[in-house]
Amino acid sequence: MPEMARLARHAEDLGIDSIWVTETRFTRDAVTSAAAVAAATSRVRVATAVINPYTRGDVLTAVTTASLDELAGGRFVLGIGPGSPDVLARQGIAFERPLGRLRACVETVRAMLRGEPGPDGATLDFVPLRAEVPIHLGVTGPRALALAGEIADGVLLNGFLPVEYVPRAAASIRAAALAAGRDPGAVEIAGSTAVSVDDDPARAIWLARPMVTTYLALFPNIARESGIDPDRLLAIVAAWRAGGLARAARLVQDEDIRRLACAGAPEEVRHALAVRRAAGVDLPVISFVDPAMHRHLAALAG
Numbered sequence: 001m002p003e004m005a006r007l008a009r010h011a012e013d014l015g016i017d018s019i020w021v022t023e024t025r026f027t028r029d030a031v032t033s034a035a036a037v038a039a040a041t042s043r044v045r046v047a048t049a050v051i052n053p054y055t056r057g058d059v060l061t062a063v064t065t066a067s068l069d070e071l072a073g074g075r076f077v078l079g080i081g082p083g084s085p086d087v088l089a090r091q092g093i094a095f096e097r098p099l100g101r102l103r104a105c106v107e108t109v110r111a112m113l114r115g116e117p118g119p120d121g122a123t124l125d126f127v128p129l130r131a132e133v134p135i136h137l138g139v140t141g142p143r144a145l146a147l148a149g150e151i152a153d154g155v156l157l158n159g160f161l162p163v164e165y166v167p168r169a170a171a172s173i174r175a176a177a178l179a180a181g182r183d184p185g186a187v188e189i190a191g192s193t194a195v196s197v198d199d200d201p202a203r204a205i206w207l208a209r210p211m212v213t214t215y216l217a218l219f220p221n222i223a224r225e226s227g228i229d230p231d232r233l234l235a236i237v238a239a240w241r242a243g244g245l246a247r248a249a250r251l252v253q254d255e256d257i258r259r260l261a262c263a264g265a266p267e268e269v270r271h272a273l274a275v276r277r278a279a280g281v282d283l284p285v286i287s288f289v290d291p292a293m294h295r296h297l298a299a300l301a302g
Helices: 002-013 030-040 058-071 085-089 098-113 142-151 165-179 201-218 230-249 254-260 266-279 291-301
Strands: 018-021 045-048 076-080 135-137 154-157 188-197 262-264 283-288
Touching (some): 030 045, 030 076, 058 098, 135 142, 142 154, 142 165, 254 262, 262 266
Parallel strands (some): 135 154, 188 283
């Protein structure tokens, strides 16, 4: 966590626009991480990417949103998303009615920030710094994207998706916003973008393999939009269950990694990010490959 704060200060000094902290897997929770980033910076937007309406109650999420926005001096962005059925199952939580859960969370947070009662009459015992905090939905499927266009201030598209997914997603979001009587251009489209950069392009692809494999194996909603043949996706999941990352990664091809991540030498990565911008991503949210995953590389070589 101290290193996260140091990197946040460095990113701000470099001119980075916003910093998004994750909570999708069992790494660190996004609330503590966002607080560390907010305390360490003074200009950048600080966003959760994403916290989960299943694992936190909506009223607590409203209190947390107001608290983090106060700490950040009005720079906080609430990113929420339903996550993965697999990750929730390991917490004893069923992946039920995800769209309903997202809608209820957004409605509760917005009501309580405005000073109105949430469920069962719950109200904030303090006046929030802002009555309106931007809310982004971290979603993938067409119905969820439409919900974001209808009610959210922005969307955080998942990482590990091909660039051809972006125009389809943007069209769903804009159409839903228009149908709801909203300005389609007012919905910010951020895109989580997995980046692996190395002077040796082959090494960059190699370093990205563990994370790409993990998302194909454990996040079925993302895998469905990957463009990979369904039978091969089933084989990747089966290999993961039978032998973990090392076995599943052998079924992930270099071309899969090139399509689902921005991997290569620096100029190749810059070009890939520009292509995603041109496809409809207003704000690329760069996520570098996880160094903690590199311990698996020796196993992959075996």
